[in-house]
Amino acid sequence: MEKTIDIGQYVAVAVKWLTDNLRPFFDFIKVTGNTGIESLEWVFVQTPFYIMIALFTFIAWKQAGKSIALFTVLGFALIYLMGFWEETMQTLALILASTFIALVFAVPLGIWAAKSPTANRVIRPLLDLMQTMPAFVYLIPAVLFFSIGKLPGAFATIIFAMPPAVRLTTLGIEQVPKDVLEAAHSLGATSKQILFKVELPLAMKTILTGINQTILLSLSMVVIAGMIAAGGLGEKVLEGINNLDIGLGFESGLSVVILAIILDRITQAFGNKGLSK
Structure with a gap:
């Protein structure tokens, strides 16, 4: 069937215009971003594996209990013995950097959407687009820009993983009891004081759930990011697929699963337990 509307050509023109006219800006972002991710990766990789395992085990024990701490020890030990420790640390660095950047944008957007019905009407369709667009599509502008x-890889991960944090921040702010807000207003609190001392603390558990979902969605992008030389476990999974190497694919995929479970349980525990102390 012949096209009657060619939306893609307008998107392509827009991306080309951005690439041609904002090249210095994208180069600056590329250098800055790569430096940050590679620095974090260097720290994780150069730190002895037993120190990293001990650190994560301690955090898991303090926040999630003995069973998760035991799983953390055994899981990371298995990853090390399978020979995927360096790739796991590379993936961890990419995930943490992507999650941090996503939250820098997501939390303010979520607050804005909760405060402004107009902003909410604009932001919600954009979040729907970001969540439902096939993740592979994000790789095209990401590679053209950077x-x-x-x-x-981090760019595509941020776009794909950011929506839950925005939505749950908005939900958390909207669920703050109205009588609490009225009491704060009656005591003469300013809008800024209400936001930082009332709304955000009461919404924090919901916001932490959004952070948890952002981390898990970032991990789901590992293999896709591996397609554009982002490194880490994603490249190993991709190598296993390309070579039909079942053993390599399974072991690297298992390493992703172990890392996902550890990060999921720890971040869940921060939301369920950490704030109640």
Whole structure:
């Protein structure tokens, strides 16, 4: 069937215009982003594995209990013995950097959407687009803007993983009891004081749930990011697929699962337990 409306050509023109006219800006972002991710990766990789395992085990024990701490020890030990420790630390660095950047944008957007019905009407369709668009599509502008490497992988991950944090921040703010807000207003609190001392603390559990979902969605992008040389476990999974190496694919995929479970349980525990102390 012949096209009658060619939306894609307008998107392509817009992306080309951005690439041609904002090249210095994208180069600056690329250098800055790669430096940050690679620095974090260097710290994780150069730190002895037993120190990293002990650190994560301690956090898991303090926040999630003995069973998760035991799983953390055994899971990370298995990853190390399978020979995927360095790739796991590379993936962890990419996930944490992507999650941090996503939250820098997501939390303010979520607050804005909760405070402004007009902003909410604009932001919600954009979040729907970001969540439902096939993740592979994000790789095209990411590579055009930043070439291949870690930063375009982080760029695609941020776009895909940010919506839950925005939505749950908005939900958390909207669920703050009205009588609490009225009491704060009656005591003469300013809008800024109400936001930082009333709304955000009461909404924090919901916001932490959004952070948890952002981390898990970031991990789901690991293999896709591996397609553009982002490194880590994603490249190993992709290598297993390309070579039909069942053993390599299973072991690297299992490493992703172990890392996902550890991060999921720890971040869940921060929301369920950490705030109640």
